[in-house]
Amino acid sequence: MQPANGGIPRRSFGRTSLQISALGFGGHHLGDAEDQPTATRLVHEAIDGGINFFDNCWEYHRGKTEDWMGSALRGKRNQVFLMTKVCTHGRDKDLALRMLEQSLNRLQTDHLDLWQIHGVSFENDADLFIRPNGAAEALEQAKKQGKVRFVGFTGHKDPAVHLKMLNTGFHFDAVQMPLNPFDGSFFSFQQQVVPEAQRRGMAVLGMKPLCGAGDPVKKGVLTPEEALRYAMSVPGVTVTITGMDNPDVLRQNLRIAQNFAPMQREEMKALENRVRSVAADGRFELYKVSLKYDNPEARLAHEFPLDMQQKEVKEMMRSTENTGHPYPQLEKAK
Amino acid sequence: MSRVTRREFLGQAIAASGSMAMAQQNTQQNTSSDIPRRPLGKTGLQASIIGMGGYHLGSADDLSTAKRMVDEAIDAGVNFFDNAWDYHQGRSEEWLGAALKGKRDKVILMTKVCTHGRTKDVGMKMLEESLRRLQTDHLDVWQIHEVIYYNDPDLIFAPNGVAEALDQAKREGKVRFVGFTGHKDPQIHLRMLRHGFAFDTVQMPLNAFDASFRSFEQNVLPEANRLGMAVFGMKSLGGSGEMVRKGGIKVEDGLRYAMSLPVSLTISGMDSPEVLHQNLSIARGFKPLNDQEMHAIRDRCRFEASDGRYELFKTTKKYDSDEGRKMHDFPPVAQLPA
Numbered sequence: 116m117q118p119a120n121g122g123i124p125r126r127s128f129g130r131t132s133l134q135i136s137a138l139g140f141g142g143h144h145l146g147d148a149e150d151q152p153t154a155t156r157l158v159h160e161a162i163d164g165g166i167n168f169f170d171n172c173w174e175y176h177r178g179k180t181e182d183w184m185g186s187a188l189r190g191k192r193n194q195v196f197l198m199t200k201v202c203t204h205g206r207d208k209d210l211a212l213r214m215l216e217q218s219l220n221r222l223q224t225d226h227l228d229l230w231q232i233h234g235v236s237f238e239n240d241a242d243l244f245i246r247p248n249g250a251a252e253a254l255e256q257a258k259k260q261g262k263v264r265f266v267g268f269t270g271h272k273d274p275a276v277h278l279k280m281l282n283t284g285f286h287f288d289a290v291q292m293p294l295n296p297f298d299g300s301f302f303s304f305q306q307q308v309v310p311e312a313q314r315r316g317m318a319v320l321g322m323k324p325l326c327g328a329g330d331p332v333k334k335g336v337l338t339p340e341e342a343l344r345y346a347m348s349v350p351g352v353t354v355t356i357t358g359m360d361n362p363d364v365l366r367q368n369l370r371i372a373q374n375f376a377p378m379q380r381e382e383m384k385a386l387e388n389r390v391r392s393v394a395a396d397g398r399f400e401l402y403k404v405s406l407k408y409d410n411p412e413a414r415l416a417h418e419f420p421l422d423m424q425q426k427e428v429k430e431m432m433r434s435t436e437n438t439g440h441p442y443p444q445l446e447k448a449k
Numbered sequence: 450m451s452r453v454t455r456r457e458f459l460g461q462a463i464a465a466s467g468s469m470a471m472a473q474q475n476t477q478q479n480t481s482s483d484i485p486r487r488p489l490g491k492t493g494l495q496a497s498i499i500g501m502g503g504y505h506l507g508s509a510d511d512l513s514t515a516k517r518m519v520d521e522a523i524d525a526g527v528n529f530f531d532n533a534w535d536y537h538q539g540r541s542e543e544w545l546g547a548a549l550k551g552k553r554d555k556v557i558l559m560t561k562v563c564t565h566g567r568t569k570d571v572g573m574k575m576l577e578e579s580l581r582r583l584q585t586d587h588l589d590v591w592q593i594h595e596v597i598y599y600n601d602p603d604l605i606f607a608p609n610g611v612a613e614a615l616d617q618a619k620r621e622g623k624v625r626f627v628g629f630t631g632h633k634d635p636q637i638h639l640r641m642l643r644h645g646f647a648f649d650t651v652q653m654p655l656n657a658f659d660a661s662f663r664s665f666e667q668n669v670l671p672e673a674n675r676l677g678m679a680v681f682g683m684k685s686l687g688g689s690g691e692m693v694r695k696g697g698i699k700v701e702d703g704l705r706y707a708m709s710l711p712v713s714l715t716i717s718g719m720d721s722p723e724v725l726h727q728n729l730s731i732a733r734g735f736k737p738l739n740d741q742e743m744h745a746i747r748d749r750c751r752f753e754a755s756d757g758r759y760e761l762f763k764t765t766k767k768y769d770s771d772e773g774r775k776m777h778d779f780p781p782v783a784q785l786p787a
Binding site (some may be wrong): 393 | 598599600601603662695755757758761764766767777778780785786787
């Protein structure tokens with residue numbers, strides 16, 4: 116773990132020799148930036164600050180974050196490790212491959228470094244993924260065609276669902292999950308999934324170090340520094356992906372990552388214990404106990420109710436302009 | 450040697466056999482048009498196999514409609530009435546109290562206490578309010594409501610927790626039997642049972658979809674049967690009919706599936722005379738489904754059961770009340786609908 120560019124530690128991606136920054140740039144929040152020039156500045160400043168891991172997803176802000184990241188990375192594509200995710204949620208291989216083409220197009224690149232199945236939340240998702248003609252076949256094909264280098268999956272709901280995915284026998288290179296002090300004692304990915312992923316030599320991508328929208332920080336339960344340091348110190352974690360929608364948050368996070376010294380086990384335990392009573396009902400981990408963080412694609416595919424307050428849903432309603440056309444509007448398979 | 454009564458022995462033997470036999474064996478029926486009755490666990494009471502849900506009563510058009518529905522249900526042989534302290538901010542209890550005037554002794558009356566982690570004293574205060582609204586000096590069953598958060602068992606059994614209120618109310622004769630209810634996760638129910646508290650009753654979602662998804666039927670029902678508790682099934686159609694509207698199951702099949710399980714009764718919400726009539730006609734002369742029929746219904750629902758899309762009370766916040774959210778510091782329904 117040698118501090119490289121900008122002093123942010125870099126770590127090996129799984130069993131490969133690829134070195135990625137211990138702090139990753141979350142794609143969703145990029146779409147919350149004030150405007151595209153701001154987003155571009157954020158991406159550039161992140162790269163200059165030593166971040167080389169960039170996260171995204173086919174459905175974030177209906178494609179806006181992929182678009183913005185694509186233009187921001189123009190001329191810099193080779194300096195970064197680029198990931199995006201596919202939103203099949205149980206649907207078939209063809210849909211996945213069509214989403215891949217859209218993502219590549221928006222990101223202005225001919226290949227991804229990592230392509231992940233997004234939002235594996237539901238208890239039948241693993242079965243749907245591995246079924247004949249399921250998304251597993253798309254991951255394989257895209258890899259074979261050189262359109263993606265590595266594949267993985269992500270989800271924030273239940274460690275048992277992650278374990279089901281791992282137990283499909285499919286060869287994943289990476290897996291993403293919430294890692295934070297609350298997760299340490301409540302439906303714990305850290306306890307149940309990280310060791311399994313490590314055993315398989317997978318890259319472990321942590322997310323939601325501040326629980327998704329910073330609630331515990333807003334309520335004074337812990338500081339951003341405590342939360343980020345904890346997440347980055349989880350034994351076995353490769354990168355901690357966090358959202359940064361304005362220059363202040365970006366600079367704060369860069370400073371924490373550039374000065375990063377891992378927490379010792381006792382310090383991590385102490386923090387877990389401090390938050391244990393409010394971790395115990397999931398109030399700060401709403402992604403585990405409610406639908407709040409489940410995006411419209413997941414809900415639509417599984418026929419769960421939409422939340423009209425959700426950003427993606429509002430954008431989706433706006434984009435249909437009351438024409439009655441369903442969302443999403445993907446080209447039919449040829 | 451511990452003394453085992455014949456009924457306990459029978460109950461254990463039957464639960465162990467895992468068949469529908471118990472429902473059939475214990476069901477009493479006078480004529481083919483009666484609503485059958487079953488023993489309410491070890492309480493000595495006999496309850497109609499269908500109970501009137503308190504929440505939906507408060508959704509009826511008005512008080513006089515609610516009264517007519519309660520009267521009609523009693524006349525048809527329904528003798529179990531459910532309620533909760535927080536349903537419609539007390540309206541459900543008030544309407545049921547008014548409707549039961551002069552008929553209190555004909556029914557088994559239940560309500561629930563909504564402490565959600567608060568102390569015994571809060572529980573006792575809620576009990577007094579419930580008794581006043583229900584216009585009675587005692588409840589037949591008093592249950593801890595919505596045990597759905599993973600730390601609820603710890604809070605309930607903490608020193609000065611609401612478990613002590615259940616004890617005290619029973620001692621004071623204000624309630625005859627006590628229990629708890631929840632719709633979230635069988636593991637939470639099992640944690641409650643492991644405390645060894647003398648619960649007389651337990652309530653849980655039981656339906657054709659539950660059978661193969663985070664299943665109370667598989668995980669909790671056998672344990673409650675083994676303990677000889679009275680079991681109240683609920684959410685036989687998904688909580689607001691989702692299983693019928695979208696899941697393609699017929700009302701009859703949904704209700705009959707639930708009532709065929711080894712339960713004392715199935716609590717069903719009825720917010721209009723039409724729904725009441727429909728449920729009464731299913732319950733009248735009810736004969737439990739056989740194993741084969743049960744199996745067929747389960748199979749038909751299996752795929753759509755597998756992500757919990759029609760059991761939103763397990764998989765989302767949709768059915769979690771504001772009272773509980775407030776105590777657990779969760780966003781209210783308006784901000785977090787599901």
